[in-house]
Amino acid sequence: MCSPTRASLLTGRNHHRVGNGQIAELANDWDGYSGHIPKSSATVAEVLRNYGYSTGAWGKWHNTPAEETTKAGPFDGWPTGYGFEYFYGFLAGEASQYEPNLVRNTTSVLPPKTPEEGYHLSEDIADDAIEWLRDHHALAADKPFFMYWATGAIHGPHHIMKEWADKYAGRFDDGWDAYRERAHQGAKDAGWIPADAELTPRPEGLAAWEDIPDHQKPFQRRLMEVCAGFAEHADVQAGRVVDEIERLGLLENTIVFYIWGDNGSSGEGQDGTISELLAQNQIPSTIDQHLAALEELGGLDALGTPATDNMYHAAWAWAGSTPYQGMKLLASHLGGTRNPMVVQWPARISPEREPRTQFHHVIDVVPTIYEIVGISHPEMVNGIPQDPIDGISMAYSIDEADAAGRRRTQYFEIMGSRSIYADGWMASALGPRLPWAKGAPPGIRTWTPDEDRWELYHLDEDWSQARDLADEHPEKLAELKELFAIEAARNEALPIGGGLWVVALHPELRITPPYSEWEMGGDTVRVPEFCAPALGNRPNAVSISLSAPERANGVLYKLGERAAGSRCTWSTAC
Template identity: 35%
Template sequence: SIRMLADHRADAPDAPWLLWLAFGACHAPHQAPQELIRAYDATFAHGWDVERAQRLARQKTLGLVPPDTELPPRNDGVPAWDSLGEAERRVFTRLQSAYAAMLEHADAQIGRLLQFLRDSGQADDTLVLVLSDNGASQEGGPLGYVNAMGPYNLRPEDMAEKLRRIDDIGGPDTHSNFPHGWAMAANTPLKRYKQNTHGGGIRDPLVMAWPRGIAARGELRHPFCHASDLVPTLLDLCGVAPPAQIAGVAQLPITGQSLRATLADPAAPGRSTPQYFEMFGHRGIWSEGWKAVAYHPPGTPFDADRWELYHLERDFAENHDHADAEPERLAAMKALWWREAEANQVLPLDERFGARFAENARRAQGARSRFVFHAGMGHLPTDVAPDVRARSYRIEADVDIPAGGAEGVLIAHGDATSGYSLYLQDGHLVHDLNIGGLHQLVRSDRPVPPGRQRLGFRMDLGPMVQTPPLPGLGRVTVPSSRRGSLWIGDAPAGEIVFKTGFTSLISWSGLDIGRDRASPVSHYAAPFAFSGRLFQVTLTLAPQQELDGTAIGNAEMARQ
């Protein structure tokens, strides 16, 4: 970002610019330098119950919440911190420390950017907005993860393994996420989490600064606002009218209202139009200081949802439900939700979780079954890389091995937390199927001879079967067997029976040819570029068998 702004300053100093800087923080994986992570252990050793109380007290002191705000009970399923064993407390504390360290590291980078704006003379005329996209994540589950990529692919991670790897948490070969209890604390004093329409899912900070355009310094604004208000606010501040057409295409009307008045005057009236919420059947509606909200249990009729009613102007944390006391108001709010939902293309309601993710997974590549990658191509994002889940496949690399031998990566998809790689090392062909840090390697039974060679790997799956019921997933469809084989020319060169494979996710990192450019999938130092001559790599996919949408959905929600 600093380089972009420096280049812009040099090339067109009088032209306006827009910078969108999207940090990974504080999204899983929670990663940060180890010295930052461990420095927080003592801070959070008291646990999430004490932390919630302390945060609420600080919020009141700072004026972030009304002074009479009450702390709601713990979210469903979250145990009291004092009821946990020593191993759980140690692991959960370190997982929270990784989250905090990641946030501190991101904050330092924002500071670097703001300092550049000051140093380059642009700070006074730059409008800065710092915001998040949702409440704290529930995707870490009740126990959190050291490397979530294993559990996403049905490789268990028990507490003994978490404790054994406690010093790896937040490092490059982990995909760490904190447990529900710390997510609850992160949402203090609000209920529930991301994916839900209670406050813990949808209330986020918004910090704005513009020295030349906003006179206020360090002041708070409490009127309701929504993400849909940002575009009209920016257009209003810049004096730009939204175009009715772009390239002859009529534009949809911009929803939301400008916040310009409240930036200048804390007493200015806030938003006057209602705002709906919906996700996976959970619903909510805000209007004139009141909020109606319904938590939707999966698989139940929408008509059976119990709606709650809160007066947010007097009950910030949604503690006092007025649904029984004010049925007429609740009925009006529910009717308003349906009108807003229809006007904003929310209907028909679709609570399907697994089915929607399975459909999206199949739709990404359609019926394509053959990919040819030539040497010299760039990095391929994971969403458009060959989908090798739930299917047999063949990899074949066309190479020329010099007389002195060669080494390096032929194809790699993923990173140190999960993925697969086919490479040459010490003269032999090697394939690694890395499932959440479980490296399942097969090495050729003979060296690869010099000259033009076809080097390959084949994955052969057995018929699909269902697992016994798994916690949170039910029965999951998986192959009855996974067998891999290495090939040099037309002859097999090694075999392996895999214990596990890609059930829901290969990796959030993409695919490379002739190198593994970032975090290495296997036991080599990146980029481990191939030292021979690589002509092309061909990947041929058998028809995809049934994907388990629920498992995919759980993994994908942790990605959003």
């Protein structure tokens, strides 16, 4: 899940220990779910900045408390308050790739071009990062630099120009079940997974390709073609940034960590959609309704354009997580918690096709950087005593491909979905929510983690969690469940499922601005973003009085019907 993973990646601490037990918009009063990264857990950017590095961040952020994301601040929770001297991107969990709400440092800015002029966010943040690199090389060539570059891809909405999607025309015509089998064999042939890794079956409740009506299949195929084009386009933009580092003569001694994935592929599109926030906000719709609306927008060619906010069927996400059971929003099973990472360092690392197989976690990236650059984790940053770091350096694996893994234990938890890894074993509890399930999970208001069934897997012998050994090794399962309870308490993860408090139990407590009306002159171009709670209790509409509505038109994202006169009403449901 977005905010938790990025908070861990940037701090080297487990996500609950830095207040990010769920996304920033769902923060609550429990320490592990507050949405605030404490200054006692400085980011890697803050530490390196104090060691003389130039620091910059681009693209998706999603770690600023939701109530602090307007241009009024406060700004200590923005990227520039967490050690980045420069930031260009968006603060929210997602953005239109054609019309994003952009921020440069702490100033709201408009995209430099319109969609009609060829604008795309991934290209823009690559262009901006390249310009920053050139300025750095010209003006501060003796200083090292730290870049954090994160696209909006392939988070929804899936936006990409037609020519990129067309590159994959026909590649997915046989559907997600067949694609998953091909991907499984391809991963084996490439050596990325063991030859004996088993392909796990499709979960109950997730549609088989043969169950999709024939008249809907072209829509479902095109959604995947768009996603694939979006993914390749993002990859190319990352390559442009690395190419510029090479052109400047800096690549030899630059370490690149390239983590590919958005917490595993995402089933948030549910049955496939032209408006992904319909699904996320549990607004009922049918595929035939989407097809009818799509015809008015230009047919299948409208997918991936500014006219739609499309996202693919959850079964494509399942196929994209081959060979694992999980996907994004599931901390219980690999797929949501196993993404590929490539490390490049030409001065030290020769290209190798054989992957490292030691078990590690995103919290291990920060201590790896510290070891490589020759610094220790500081006890004090900006006068604030620092919390211990949870990560373990992976640098040992650079020179010793077969070295025994040094991460012995790691817990995972998101909204009640949870697992614990220890010495080659993993115990898993699915939790109360399935990413692809529609509506409120049955029994969510009476759910208790004490009644969840736990599964047990021996990952050293079962790469994909295909064989549940809970009945065969009850003592091992009990041992791991106790270890999970210890780790959860130590890392501020209690109460288990605390991330559900707002989204499922008390949507009225969702963080919102303290105002219901804004009175704006002609120069105000940003108001807070609103999303209705995912389950029930939608807030009332807000009113925005515009003294110059013609100037605001096209700047504010209009979601509802415009009222008479100068008073305009926007729905709070995204």
